[in-house]
Amino acid sequence: MRILLVRVAADTRYMQAMYKVVRMEPLSLEYLGAAVRPHHDVKLFDMRLEGGWDELRRTIEKWNPQVVGTGGDTCESRACKRVLSLAKAHDRRILTVMGGIHATTMTEDCLHPDIDVVCVNEGVFAFRSLVERFEKGEGFEEIPGLALNRDGVQHRTAPRPLAELDTLPFPDRSLTADVRNKYGFSLWGKHLALMRYTQGCVGRCDFCPSWSLSGGRYLRRTVDSMLAELQAIQEPYIYFVCEESLLDTKLSLALAEAIRKQGLGKRFGMPLRADTVVKKPQVIEAWAAAGLEDTIVGIEQAEDDQLQDRDKTTSVKDNIAALKILKANHVNCTGSMFFRPDFTQDQFDRLVEHTIELQVDCPQYFVLTPIPGTKLYDKSRDSLVEHDFDLWDFNHCVLPTRMPLTKFYDAYMTAYATHLQPFVVEFYKRKLAQMTAEETDEEMDGLMGFREVFGTLHEDHKEYAGPQA
Numbered sequence: 408m409r410i411l412l413v414r415v416a417a418d419t420r421y422m423q424a425m426y427k428v429v430r431m432e433p434l435s436l437e438y439l440g441a442a443v444r445p446h447h448d449v450k451l452f453d454m455r456l457e458g459g460w461d462e463l464r465r466t467i468e469k470w471n472p473q474v475v476g477t478g479g480d481t482c483e484s485r486a487c488k489r490v491l492s493l494a495k496a497h498d499r500r501i502l503t504v505m506g507g508i509h510a511t512t513m514t515e516d517c518l519h520p521d522i523d524v525v526c527v528n529e530g531v532f533a534f535r536s537l538v539e540r541f542e543k544g545e546g547f548e549e550i551p552g553l554a555l556n557r558d559g560v561q562h563r564t565a566p567r568p569l570a571e572l573d574t575l576p577f578p579d580r581s582l583t584a585d586v587r588n589k590y591g592f593s594l595w596g597k598h599l600a601l602m603r604y605t606q607g608c609v610g611r612c613d614f615c616p617s618w619s620l621s622g623g624r625y626l627r628r629t630v631d632s633m634l635a636e637l638q639a640i641q642e643p644y645i646y647f648v649c650e651e652s653l654l655d656t657k658l659s660l661a662l663a664e665a666i667r668k669q670g671l672g673k674r675f676g677m678p679l680r681a682d683t684v685v686k687k688p689q690v691i692e693a694w695a696a697a698g699l700e701d702t703i704v705g706i707e708q709a710e711d712d713q714l715q716d717r718d719k720t721t722s723v724k725d726n727i728a729a730l731k732i733l734k735a736n737h738v739n740c741t742g743s744m745f746f747r748p749d750f751t752q753d754q755f756d757r758l759v760e761h762t763i764e765l766q767v768d769c770p771q772y773f774v775l776t777p778i779p780g781t782k783l784y785d786k787s788r789d790s791l792v793e794h795d796f797d798l799w800d801f802n803h804c805v806l807p808t809r810m811p812l813t814k815f816y817d818a819y820m821t822a823y824a825t826h827l828q829p830f831v832v833e834f835y836k837r838k839l840a841q842m843t844a845e846e847t848d849e850e851m852d853g854l855m856g857f858r859e860v861f862g863t864l865h866e867d868h869k870e871y872a873g874p875q876a
């Protein structure tokens with residue numbers, strides 16, 4: 408069968424700006440490709456790099472796929488639907504499939520006349536069975552983990568148990584061979600590959616869907632499987648798509664040691680909880696020796712009571728101690744912080760001040776968003792003020808603000824003045840020194856593009872006007 412997998416690009420200004428600097432390989436689609444190859448002919452089309460809607464339409468017309476699959480975040484869900492509508496407009500016999508985080512946590516929103524099948528959670532084995540049965544002309548009711556859209560009604564099949572990570576095939580990176588040199592993660596690293604190492608988290612934060620998606624479990628791969636995949640990756644920089652990479656001390660030490668011994672010369676980035684860093688400084692040390700260069704740490708808030716409000720079990724004390732350990736090991740910390748929509752100017756100022764006290768190498772700010780599949784969504788669904796999923800990108804307010812909208816977004820943009828702090832400038836210098844002149848120009852252009860969008864975020868709201876000044 409001819410199968411077209413599409414990495415969507417949302418049309419919104421924020422996401423378009425993001426794709427210029429944050430453009431990671433479509434790992435989920437590479438997994439799906441591996442699931443059905445070599446028995447089927449698979450093409451992966453990355454809309455961020457290979458052209459927009461017209462080019463996608465031409466590709467569909469020219470290649471005439473029998474199956475089209477796509478997926479994305481909530482803020483990309485409208486674009487996903489449009490991809491599948493384009494496929495159906497070409498030929499209604501094409502089997503259209505949507506998966507990924509939005510399809511998993513808002514399955515009912517994917518009841519759409521141009522979507523045949525919705526894949527809930529892990530997709531590798533579901534997609535393989537789907538394609539096999541479609542080829543034979545058989546029904547899909549027996550395949551666990553799906554929602555089948557028929558005549559305006561959605562039927563759920565049995566739930567699918569999570570796959571152990573070592574049972575998954577390695578992602579098929581040859582599907583992106585032509586564009587791989589364009590993948591990167593802003594300042595962190597160009598020529599960057601993604602790799603799945605663990606899945607799940609011990610945290611139960613109310614704004615995060617990840618822990619419930621893994622059924623509260625922490626899944627991990629073996630050292631042998633990790634090494635085998637690592638050796639096949641050409642890129643020098645690898646980012647682990649975990650929720651929290653180093654929870655398993657014994658495994659983490661063994662993997663770091665094996666990587667160091669192999670002398671692969673790779674650099675690594677991974678997300679870590681502050682309390683993991685604090686409890687396991689020896690693991691950080693071992694990973695720094697193995698090439699760990701960057702982490703993302705959810706600092707989130709400046710006060711313990713605000714962290715507790717979000718069921719975050721790390722504390723301000725953990726955050727302070729974690730930053731010290733990371734700095735001692737020369738590991739850069741990208742700290743993720745969020746502004747609550749109901750923040751006052753003083754609360755904005757306090758969080759920014761805290762970022763400076765902590766000396767977060769690369770501060771990243773977001774707007775607290777009650778994303779589907781979270782406890783926060785359940786708590787706040789009656790207070791939503793913005794229902795257009797295009798704006799659910801963690802940068803627009805979808806809950807009521809206390810400040811007028813323009814003031815809120817002014818304060819939001821002003822927070823990024825932290826990037827002029829000497830310790831952030833040092834981070835920029837370290838990272839830009841690893842780039843070619845051309846990459847530096849592209850990166851700086853991209854970052855300036857973000858600035859323009861950030862200055863006018865309020866203009867994107869059609870539904871919510873905010874309180875009067």
Ligand code: B12
Pocket residue numbers: 425429430431432433434435436438439475476477478479480481482483504505506507508509511512526528529530531534592603614615616617620647648649650778779800801802
């Ligand atoms: C790594 C990661 C990133 C990376 C890379 C992201 C990327 N898309 O390129 C970085 C750090 C850059 C990032 C950025 C962002 N992220 Co992010 N990210 C993650 C994380 C931790 C892991 C995702 C991952 O790669 N998993 C591994 C792959 C293999 O699994 P998968 O994508 O789930 O795919 C499997 C199944 O879903 C399914 N599947 C997926 N697609 C399809 C399609 C079909 C047809 C089928 C059948 C099946 C299927 O099969 C796949 C294989 O099993 C998740 C947390 C999570 N638990 O998902 C958050 C997460 C997805 N990110 C999130 C968000 C909000 C963002 C940002 C919008 C934040 C921002 N404003 O900057 C950006 C947007 C990036 C973008 N879309 O371009 C949210 C999304 C919530 C939502 N409902 O929208 C999550 C869930 C984090 C959270 N806890 O809230 N992210």
Ligand code: SF4
Pocket residue numbers: 608609610611612615616617618650651680705
């Ligand atoms: S610590 Fe991070 S990954 Fe874990 S539940 Fe909280 S937000 Fe999610």
